[in-house]
Each structure stands twice: as C-alpha cells, then as structure tokens.
Amino acid sequence: xxxxxxxxxxxxxxxxxxxxxxxxxxxxxxxxxxxxxxxxxxxxxxxxxxxxxxxxxxxxxxxxxxxxxxxxxxxxxxxxxxxxxxxxxxxxxxxxxxxxxxxxxxxxxxxxxxxxxxxxxxxxxxxxxxxxxxxxxxxxxxxxxxxxxxxxxxxxxxxxxxxxxxxxxxxxxxxxxxxxxxxxxxxxxxxxxx
Amino acid sequence: xxxxxxxxxxxxxxxxxxxxxxxxxxxxxxxxxxxxxxxxxxxxxxxxxxxxxxxxxxxxxxxxxxxxxxxxxxxxxxxxxxxxxxxxxxxxxxxxxxxxxxxxxxxxxxxxxxxxxxxxxxxxxxxxxxxxxxxxxxxxxxxxxxxxxxxxxxxxxxxxxxxxxxxxxxxxxx
Numbered sequence: 001x002x003x004x005x006x007x008x009x010x011x012x013x014x015x016x017x018x019x020x021x022x023x024x025x026x027x028x029x030x031x032x033x034x035x036x037x038x039x040x041x042x043x044x045x046x047x048x049x050x051x052x053x054x055x056x057x058x059x060x061x062x063x064x065x066x067x068x069x070x071x072x073x074x075x076x077x078x079x080x081x082x083x084x085x086x087x088x089x090x091x092x093x094x095x096x097x098x099x100x101x102x103x104x105x106x107x108x109x110x111x112x113x114x115x116x117x118x119x120x121x122x123x124x125x126x127x128x129x130x131x132x133x134x135x136x137x138x139x140x141x142x143x144x145x146x147x148x149x150x151x152x153x154x155x156x157x158x159x160x161x162x163x164x165x166x167x168x169x170x171x172x173x174x175x176x177x178x179x180x181x182x183x184x185x186x187x188x189x190x191x192x193x194x
Numbered sequence: 195x196x197x198x199x200x201x202x203x204x205x206x207x208x209x210x211x212x213x214x215x216x217x218x219x220x221x222x223x224x225x226x227x228x229x230x231x232x233x234x235x236x237x238x239x240x241x242x243x244x245x246x247x248x249x250x251x252x253x254x255x256x257x258x259x260x261x262x263x264x265x266x267x268x269x270x271x272x273x274x275x276x277x278x279x280x281x282x283x284x285x286x287x288x289x290x291x292x293x294x295x296x297x298x299x300x301x302x303x304x305x306x307x308x309x310x311x312x313x314x315x316x317x318x319x320x321x322x323x324x325x326x327x328x329x330x331x332x333x334x335x336x337x338x339x340x341x342x343x344x345x346x347x348x349x350x351x352x353x354x355x356x357x358x359x360x361x362x363x364x365x366x367x368x
Contacts, residue, residue: 024201031208038215045222064296067313068241075245090316120316140315141240143297144261147319 065165067142070121076139082164085115085188089159089173090150091138098138100177105136107181108188115188120150161187235337238291238318240311243302248309250337256288256362257337261322261329263299268346269328275347279330282356283307286363288332295324330355334362 065086066077078086091098098119105117117136142150153160153170161169161184168191174180238257239249250257258279262269269276283290290308294300297312314322321339323329331342332355341358343351 021198021201024198024205028201028204028208031205031212035208035211035215038212038219042215042218042222045219045226048226064298066297068247073247075241141313142319143295143312144293144314144319144322144324145295147314147316148322148324151316151320 064143064146065162067120067139067146070138070140076118076137078162078165084164085168085191086118086162087115087159087184088118088120088146088150088162090154091119091121096173102136103177104180104184107177108184111185115184120147161191163191233321233339235317235321235333235339237315238333238337239315240293240318241313243300243310243312248311250289250291254287254289255335255364256283256286256359257333258283258288258290258359259318259322259331259333260290260292261295261324261327262292263294263296263327264301265299266327272328272346275352276328276330278352279347279355279359280305280308282359283363286359288359288363291318293318293322295327332358332362 064077065088066075068074069076078084089096089101091101101117101119105115108115108117119136119138120142121138121140141147149167150160156170157173158170159173159180160167161171169187171183171187174183237250238259239247242248260276262276280290284307288307291311292300292308293311293314300310300312302310311318317337321331323344326344328346329342329344330347332340334340340362341355343355347355
C-alpha cells in the first residue's frame with residue numbers, strides 16, 4: 001500500500017469521526033443549556049409560589065396600628081409616640097375565643113397594667129356583644145398590611161406584641177389563659193427593660 | 195450516527211433531565227396561573243377614606259379590587275390600563291374597591307362606582323396582597339376570586355381582566 005494513500009485514508013477517517021461526534025456534542029451542550037435555563041425559571045416560579053403562601057410568609061414589621069372599633073365604630077389607633085404595649089390577635093371560629101382572651105387580659109392586668117389587648121373579629125359581629133372588660137378592645141377592620149401581618153401570625157398559631165407602632169414579638173399562643181398571660185407578662189417585662 | 199457510548203449515555207441523561215425540568219416547569223406555571231382562583235371573600239367590608247362603614251352589597255355580582263398607593267410609581271404607570279379595567283367594570287355593573295396597603299396612602303378621589311377603603315375586614319384583608327402595588331383582582335358572585343394580576347398590566351392582562359369582568363358582570367355590550 002502506498003504510504004501517501006494510507007495517510008490520506010487516516011485523515012479522512014479522522015475527519016469523519018470529528019463530524020460524527022460534533023453533532024452529538026452540540027446536541028448535548030444544547031440540552032444542558034436548556035435544562036439550566038428551565039431549572040432557573042422553575043426555581044423562580046417556586047420561590048414566587050412560596051412567597052404567596054401565607055403559612056411560609058414572614059410577618060411584616062411595618063404597618064399602622066389603626067382600625068375601626070367594633071363596638072363604638074370610632075377609629076382606634078396607637079400613636080407612634082405612645083409606648084404602651086398592645087397584644088393583637090384574632091377572634092374566629094378556629095381561634096381562641098373572646099372569653100379565653102378576656103381571661104388572659106384579666107390575669108395580665110394584675111401584673112402588667114400598660115397592656116392593651118386588641119381582638120380582631122373575623123366577621124362583622126363576630127365578637128358578639130359589647131365587651132365590658134378594661135384593657136380589651138375589639139376591632140372590625142385594620143389596614144391591609146396590618147391585617148396581613150395578623151393573618152400570617154395566626155397561620156402560625158401566634159399573636160402579635162407591639163410597643164407603640166413597633167412589632168416586638170410574634171409569640172406562640174399557648175393552650176391555657178394562664179400560660180398565655182405568663183408569656184405576655186414575661187415579654188412585657190423583657191421589653192420594658194430594653 | 196452517534197458512535198461513542200459515553201456521548202450516547204450523556205445524551206440520554208441530558209434528555210431525561212430536560213424532560214423532568216420541563217414537566218416541573220409546566221406544573222409550576224399551571225399552579226402560578228391558577229393560584230388563588232376560587233378563594234372566597236364571603237363578606238367584603240371596611241371603612242371608607244371618609245370614615246364611613248362600608249359593606250359589599252350582596253346584589254352586586256362582581257367587584258374589582260385594586261391595591262394601589264399614591265406614592266407608588268408603578269401604579270401611576272399602570273393608571274391607563276387600570277382606567278380601561280374600570281370602564282369595563284362600570285359597563286358590567288361591577289363595583290370597584292380601591293385600597294392602599296397602609297392607611298393614609300390614598301387621597302380621596304370620588305368617582306361613580308368606586309369605593310375607596312382605608313381599613314378592610316379580615317375576609318378582604320386575607321385576599322389582597324399588600325406587598326405588591328399595583329395589584330388588581332376580580333371577585334365574582336359570592337366573592338369568588340376569578341382573576342388577578344400582580345404588577346403593571348399589559349395588553350394581555352387588560353384583555354384577560356376584561357374577559358373575567360364580563361364573565362361575571364351584567365349587561366356589558368362592549
């Protein structure tokens with residue numbers, strides 16, 4: 001065999017192999033690129049869905065503690081320079097009842113005077129008859145931001161403790177009024193020292 | 195023809211990964227599109243900017259809820275699109291509810307068929323998303339959420355929103 005013919009044959013084979021592996025390699029790169037882009041898009045979509053989920057959302061700390069008193073119909077608010085403590089919670093079918101919170105308020109009042117308990121009624125008239133206990137207010141509406149904060153807290157079984165307009169703590173609501181009152185007193189005591 | 199077994203295996207794996215990623219993508223896209231639909235606002239109520247108690251009239255078949263704020267530049271940008279939605283809502287006898295995320299961020303602007311709220315009850319408060327302005331949604335009979343759009347509305351959003359309003363509203367000839 002002529003050595004020149006042999007060399008030409010080898011070069012032709014190499015060329016054919018290059019062409020043969022180039023297309024699959026390009027295809028492979030293309031598939032990897034598509035998979036990467038789709039994965040990034042999926043991740044963003046997943047994060048967006050997660051952010052819409054009330055249960056996993058974070059409780060917003062800003063807002064305005066203002067709303068409408070369910071009994072008098074007057075505006076209820078906490079001024080930004082007001083340093084009193086406010087415990088905000090929801091009264092609804094699945095929540096602790098108003099009587100439960102009345103008990104908590106009464107127990108807390110004996111040790112921590114400057115706490116106002118504010119119940120948000122889940123539906124018009126949801127808090128029932130006029131509340132006759134000092135330091136417990138029922139309100140029927142809040143601004144959307146604050147209502148969202150409360151809904152997120154509620155979905156975690158928590159109530160919110162404010163000092164003035166500032167959210168200090170989203171605390172777990174215990175099973176008994178004694179337990180909740182003790183938790184509120186402890187939190188108020190801790191925040192008062194700060 | 196693919197001669198190398200390694201490349202062949204790599205291609206099969208890459209194809210499988212793509213199929214999984216695309217399936218997840220289709221599922222998430224569907225979930226995002228359908229998110230919130232069917233959620234109910236049984237009784238929408240609140241307090242108007244003028245301090246009056248307000249409760250949705252049960253005889254009104256549909257409501258357009260608009261989360262907006264005077265200091266939100268995207269809301270300003272979206273005003274023309276929102277105006278179109280408002281016109282369709284008015285023609286379809288739907289009531290428009292405007293609300294800002296935080297009380298005091300909306301100047302009173304009296305218009306026929308539009309109610310502006312500063313406080314909302316829990317039913318409405320749970321559905322509206324105060325973190326996103328602008329934000330537009332359509333509630334059908336019984337307060338069922340039938341459409342919503344987060345952010346500035348483009349042509350397709352106006353078209354979809356209009357279609358949603360017409361589907362639940364009344365007497366729309368346009």
